[in-house]
Amino acid sequence: MRLSSLLLSTLILIIACSPDDETPDNPGGLTGEAATPTYDESLIPEPQPLNNLISNGDFESDEAWFTCGGAQVGATDQGQSLIINTTQECSEAGGITFTVNAVAAQEIELTAVPELLTVSFLVRAEGAIPSLDFNVFLTNAPNGTYGFGTNAYFLGAPSQEEGGAGGWNRINFLVTRQDINTWLxxxxxxxxxxxxQDFTATSSTTIYIDDVIVTEGVIRLTQPSPMPDALQNYAGNSRLIFYDLSPEEKLVATMLPNGTDRVIFNQVDATIVDGSPQWFDDxxxxxSQKVFNPEAPSDATVVPGGGSDVTRYNSIDGSQEVVYITRGEPGVFNFSGAVDNRAALDVEVRRTAWDVDRNRGILNVCGRNRSPEFGLNSDDICWLYLFDTNTNEVLNDEVYGFAPKWSSSGKLAYYYDNQLxxxxxxxxxxxxQVVYQRSGLLQALDWSPDESTLVFAEVVSSSGIINSEDVVIYAIKTLDIATGQTELLLQADHGDLLPNLSWSPDGDFIIYSMNTEQGAQIWWLEVATGTTGPITNTTNGYAVTWRK
Incomplete structure (x- = not known):
């Protein structure tokens, strides 16, 4: 369901207004309450070994692998990798009707077929990968018959997009016992x-494979490490701001990057908010706090419209100021299918961002039609509005976008429609200007301090389905803006990654939020090593941002 023309015209009207008499009197008394540290190193578990059911998955030799034709083990930027091209023909792959140019195979060490099997590997490509010309499958009859048929279960045909677009990409395939028993x-x-197979159209294509892992169950590559000294003793006065979930209610809190000097602001209502709390200055x-219009409808048929109060809080003198407001339009719901039902209009500020001089901001305003009837909500449409912090006025016409971040020199980076x-x-x-495009992007990103690179996240290809539920795993990556080169930092398979990424002022760390078995947590990621671990393992928190 698309947004109605009513939404579009109302949105322009609503965000053009200023708070004026809706700004409350200074309540004073905004004080922070000291709290216990969020990190305890003794709670970091010992690393658990990964049971790989194949040998030599890192290709440091060619042992254990059967290779044929244009498949060989050789040197790459990963050390030794499997290199696949179509310069030769695999004469041993007989019994099929098309030419096979390269094959690499290894037996999986199984005593019994497990309930679930994961096949995971890194892949990178030079040149285009023609559709279905590079295939990965399972078989129980490899000798002489590598093609499709009753003896093979097709896992997938990685595309050029999945082939690493200039960098390594991890692909996971999940296979159930039922699939194996049915198809083999x-x-x-x-x-x-x-x-x-025959890369006839693009004979120059070369595919690189590394770090092949076959294991029972859903793969868990990432394990927590103790916090490094550089973060334990982080230089400078930077603090983190986040939502603290340890009390009975959600509250705004700040802390040092190592989880100490935690301060909770009990007076700030963060019960219903949009996006992350954002530093304005030190x-x-x-x-951005959610409000409804009307706040308390007297008529049960009225569906309140959602809006936002964007409020700036001063942690020193206790003052607060509503710097911008949006108000939605109420709808009507009598009963399912009634002809006079009307969807409510939500107009909400989902994200904010402030430039280094604090003279400009970006209000990320999203609108949608919302109905109590199931399935009748429209998709969000989101705009970026340039905002003068001195006059509290919007400066530009709308630009489609989401999750904006300022660079130190005043450039903007943002997400929209699977593009960065x-x-x-x-x-x-x-x-x-579009700098990256791919399906499955997480709606979050941030700048490196030198502005050369963006951190972002995207879905690991072919994550799979278990018990009719999608298994979605994200990879955290960096993008070199000038070259388009991507680098895989971390497969975030230790929980469900949330749309929250923030790069440290010194460039050495990225912090992120995720839902884990212990609840919502904030984790650090060391850029140079790819190691990671929790900042909050004695409490729960998320939506974190560095003070820059």
Missing amino acids: DAPSPLFVVFEA NQFVL FVAEVSGSAITP
Whole structure:
């Protein structure tokens, strides 16, 4: 369901207003309450070994692998990797009707077929991968028959997009016991096979494979490490701001990067908020709090419209100021299918961002039609509005976008429609350029301190389905803006990654939020090593941002 024309016209009208008499009197008394540290190193578990059911998955030698044709083990930027091209033909892959140019296979060490099997590997490509010309499958009859048929279960055909677009990408395939028993002649022996067919259109294509892992259950590559000294003793006065979930209610809190000097602001209502709390300057933070119109409807048929109060809080003198408001329009719901039902209009500030000089901000305003009837909500449409912090006025016409972040020199980076944008901002003009595009992007990103790189996250390819539920795993990566080169930092398979990434002022760490078995937690990621671990393992928290 699309947004109605009513929404579009109302949105322009609503966000053009200023708070004026809706700004409350200074309540004073905004004080922080000291709390216990959020991190305890003794709670970091010992690393658990990963049971890989194949040998030599890192290809440091060619032992254990059967290779044929244009498949060979050789040197790459990962050390030794499997290299696949179509310069030769695999004469041993007989019994099929098409040419096979390269095959690499190894038997999986199974005593019984497990309930679930994961096949995981890193892949990178030079050149385009024609559709279905590079295949990964399981078979129990590898000798002489590597092609499709009753003896093979097709896992997937990684595309150019999945092939690493300039960098390594991890692909996971999940296979159930039922699939293996249904599609293969016998459950054992079982082989994993990488196969390249005739790259006739692009003979220059080369595919690199590394770190092949076959294991029972859903793979868990990432394990927590103790917090490094560089974060334990982080230089400078930077603090983190986040939502603290340890009390009975959600509250705004700040802490040092190592989890000490934790301060909770009990007077700030963060019960219903949009996005993350954002630093405005060293002493002030901004919160977008959800409101409804009407706040308490007297008629049960009225569906309140959602809006926002964007409020700036001063942690030193206790003052607060509503710097911007949006108000939605109420709808009507009599009964399901009634002709005079009308969807409510939500107009909400989902994100805010403030430039280094604190003279400009970005209000990320999203609108949608919302109905109590199931399935009748519209998709969100989101705009970026340039905001003058001195006059509290909007400066530009709307630009489609979400999750904006300022660079230190005044550029904008943001997400929209599975694309990452970088934009020049001059006066009231925002001039964007697409720097990365791929399906499955997480709606979060941030700048490196030197502005050369973005951190972002995208879905690990072919994550799979278990018990009719999607298994979605994200990879945290960096993007070199000038070259388009991506680098895989971390497969975030130790929980459900939340749309929250923030790069440290010194460039050495990225912090992120995720839902884990212990609840919502904030984790650090060391850029140079790819190691990671929790900042909050004695409490729960999320939506974290560095003070820069």
